[in-house]
Amino acid sequence: xxxxxxxxxxxxxxxxxxxxxxxxxxxxxxxxxxxxxxxxxxxxxxxxxxxxxxxxxxxxxxxxxxxxxxxxxxxxxxxxxxxxxxxxxxxxxxxxxxxxxxxxxxxxxxxxxxxxxxxxxxxxxxxxxxxxxxxxxxxxxxxxxxxxxxxxxxxxxxxxxxxx
Amino acid sequence: xxxxxxxxxxxxxxxxxxxxxxxxxxxxxxxxxxxxxxxxxxxxxxxxxxxxxxxxxxxxxxxxxxxxxxxxxxxxxxxxxxxxxxxxxxxxxxxxxxxxxxxxxxxxxxxxxxxxxxxxxxxxxxxxxxxxxxxxxxxxxxxxxxxxxxxxxxxxxxxxxxxx
DNA sequence: TATTGTTATACTCTATAACTATA
DNA sequence: TATAGTTATAGAGTATAACAATA
Numbered sequence: 171x172x173x174x175x176x177x178x179x180x181x182x183x184x185x186x187x188x189x190x191x192x193x194x195x196x197x198x199x200x201x202x203x204x205x206x207x208x209x210x211x212x213x214x215x216x217x218x219x220x221x222x223x224x225x226x227x228x229x230x231x232x233x234x235x236x237x238x239x240x241x242x243x244x245x246x247x248x249x250x251x252x253x254x255x256x257x258x259x260x261x262x263x264x265x266x267x268x269x270x271x272x273x274x275x276x277x278x279x280x281x282x283x284x285x286x287x288x289x290x291x292x293x294x295x296x297x298x299x300x301x302x303x304x305x306x307x308x309x310x311x312x313x314x315x316x317x318x319x320x321x322x323x324x325x326x327x328x329x330x331x332x333x334x
Numbered sequence: 335x336x337x338x339x340x341x342x343x344x345x346x347x348x349x350x351x352x353x354x355x356x357x358x359x360x361x362x363x364x365x366x367x368x369x370x371x372x373x374x375x376x377x378x379x380x381x382x383x384x385x386x387x388x389x390x391x392x393x394x395x396x397x398x399x400x401x402x403x404x405x406x407x408x409x410x411x412x413x414x415x416x417x418x419x420x421x422x423x424x425x426x427x428x429x430x431x432x433x434x435x436x437x438x439x440x441x442x443x444x445x446x447x448x449x450x451x452x453x454x455x456x457x458x459x460x461x462x463x464x465x466x467x468x469x470x471x472x473x474x475x476x477x478x479x480x481x482x483x484x485x486x487x488x489x490x491x492x493x494x495x496x497x498x
Numbered sequence: 499t500a501t502t503g504t505t506a507t508a509c510t511c512t513a514t515a516a517c518t519a520t521a
Numbered sequence: 522t523a524t525a526g527t528t529a530t531a532g533a534g535t536a537t538a539a540c541a542a543t544a
Contacts (some may be wrong), residue, residue: 506540509534510536512534514529520524
């Protein structure tokens with residue numbers, strides 16, 4: 171098996187590691203990136219969740235907190251303090267729907283939009299500096315691959331071999 | 335504004351998002367990947383940290399738990415229960431250094447190596463299936479970019495613009 | 499006194515369950 | 522009764538601080 175040279179030894183065999191596992195590459199990178207962006211978020215007085223809310227509401231208003239929470243993959247209880255803060259600072263509009271006063275209509279205020287833009291500009295700048303360290307060809311493939319993976323509906327669970 | 339069509343508005347300007355932030359692409363991907371790999375780890379009875387220890391000790395033995403912890407970016411107190419478990423199952427060797435009985439010499443046993451290989455084979459298979467969904471060109475760039483970023487000593491903190 | 503490993507404690511984040519208000 | 526939102530509680534995961542053994 172595995173005589174094909176261009177493909178090296180297939181990982182299916184499982185022995186030698188031509189490279190670290192994907193997760194071993196991705197997870198530390200994620201942690202490092204989040205850490206690197208924290209100073210920016212702090213400087214603007216928003217948490218990661220708060221920024222996520224601003225981003226999402228900037229795309230489209232939402233008709234309920236639960237729907238917003240699901241959209242950003244957060245627990246509905248988790249974003250409540252976040253919304254409280256953003257609302258108190260006039261960054262989002264949040265009011266009961268007249269048609270059904272149980273649900274809250276959520277949207278971005280002009281100030282919210284301004285803050286989102288300011289934060290995003292800083293973050294983009296930092297990210298571009300990071301990407302600039304990559305060869306142009308790899309950079310394109312990297313971003314395109316991330317977009318493609320992002321577009322996937324889900325990543326199916328890996329299944330252990332039968333002889334586990 | 336934004337009359338340029340091919341490049342849209344540049345992120346430096348900070349207004350409209352030609353693509354999601356890097357972190358917004360990476361973080362959900364990381365979470366999804368870790369979730370996808372959990373069944374494999376469960377099937378083999380190891381945690382993510384346990385697998386990380388097996389991987390690292392497979393590369394080279396360690397002369398102290400603290401050094402191992404730092405190498406896998408874990409807190410030294412965090413891996414103690416992990417090492418307890420791996421040792422009890424005969425997957426690692428862990429004994430006081432005769433020269434300095436404070437430190438523990440850590441290495442992989444043959445069984446540990448076998449388990450590591452089995453787990454890694456499953457994980458690699460799953461990861462290859464995922465990568466197979468990408469265009470070949472992007473896949474190469476993706477992996478190469480990850481390796482390059484992995485090789486960086488650190489990611490410098492992003493800095494907010496002066497007018498924050 | 500300094501260092502390794504360990505244990506005990508506290509803290510953060512997150513999810514679960516109970517409550518309210520509307521319908 | 523069912524649902525959106527909220528609050529209170531509990532759980533997991535992690536880090537900090539105190540401790541024991543060895544140097």
